[in-house]
Amino acid sequence: MFIINCPYCGERDQTEFSCGGEAHIERPKQPTELSDDQWAEYLFMRKNIKGIQFERWNHIHGCRKWFNVIRDTSNDKIHAVYKMGEKPPIKSL
Amino acid sequence: MLSFNSPINEEKKYNDLNIIEVEPIIKINLRSNKREFSTKIGKILSILPPNEANTSSGNEKFNLLWLSPDEWLIYSNDKEMSLDDQTNLEDKLFNEISKLNQGAVTNVSDHWVMINLNGNKVYDLLSKSCPYNFNDFKNKKGSVAQTIVNHINVILHHKQENNLNLFVRRSFSEDLWLWINDSARFI
Numbered sequence: 289m290f291i292i293n294c295p296y297c298g299e300r301d302q303t304e305f306s307c308g309g310e311a312h313i314e315r316p317k318q319p320t321e322l323s324d325d326q327w328a329e330y331l332f333m334r335k336n337i338k339g340i341q342f343e344r345w346n347h348i349h350g351c352r353k354w355f356n357v358i359r360d361t362s363n364d365k366i367h368a369v370y371k372m373g374e375k376p377p378i379k380s381l
Numbered sequence: 382m383l384s385f386n387s388p389i390n391e392e393k394k395y396n397d398l399n400i401i402e403v404e405p406i407i408k409i410n411l412r413s414n415k416r417e418f419s420t421k422i423g424k425i426l427s428i429l430p431p432n433e434a435n436t437s438s439g440n441e442k443f444n445l446l447w448l449s450p451d452e453w454l455i456y457s458n459d460k461e462m463s464l465d466d467q468t469n470l471e472d473k474l475f476n477e478i479s480k481l482n483q484g485a486v487t488n489v490s491d492h493w494v495m496i497n498l499n500g501n502k503v504y505d506l507l508s509k510s511c512p513y514n515f516n517d518f519k520n521k522k523g524s525v526a527q528t529i530v531n532h533i534n535v536i537l538h539h540k541q542e543n544n545l546n547l548f549v550r551r552s553f554s555e556d557l558w559l560w561i562n563d564s565a566r567f568i
Contacts, residue, residue, distance in 0.1 A: 296449060297434055297435060298434065298435065300512070300513070300528070301512030301513070304512065304529060349527065350528065351449035351450070352449060353450070
């Protein structure tokens, strides 16, 4: 259990949020030219690292907005929260 | 046509806590990210939609709650508001906003059930199963919070000190009503 600072509503308990997985995955520009393996890589394969991870979160029981979170998966420390479409305030730690 | 069917329709009184469903009340959901939207709402309702998060605005007739940066909820204070007046209000909003592509107007009167909680033990009751921090909420009149109570999504609107309106989806309302009454026995 940890507190997430929603960029719209403010600090709320983690139970109000839903994690949407890894952030900043770009959709391939020419999907028809991809092989099945490349398409599957884009669709399904996600990093699940121990350490700093860039993630998408949704305040599902609040304002229902999506935003990005930089979280350390080893201790749930949140390093930054930023809105969709914004550039990450930290490139890597 | 709205039917305002409710599974509750009763009032419960405990020590320092009164719980009653307030109905029939018109509730309208507004969504827009257009600039002219605020002025149009201001002209129709004489209230401007709040831009600040977790706040509300209101006058004698209506309350306008902030739900998200592009979403608001209107509800009426007047239980005696006639069905004609309600239909006129909805039509006016629909014609000025939805029809002109300024946003979306949805009548959610039957979607939400409004329960009024009143008494010194209100926050003791909610704190039994709500992760929200009420420290700022209970001191600021007009505060709005969307959170979960007993795993059920609710909207809370601070009306006065120790007096708040709780909105719950109709299909969850009976479950929450039973939980509220069960929990109220032990506070």
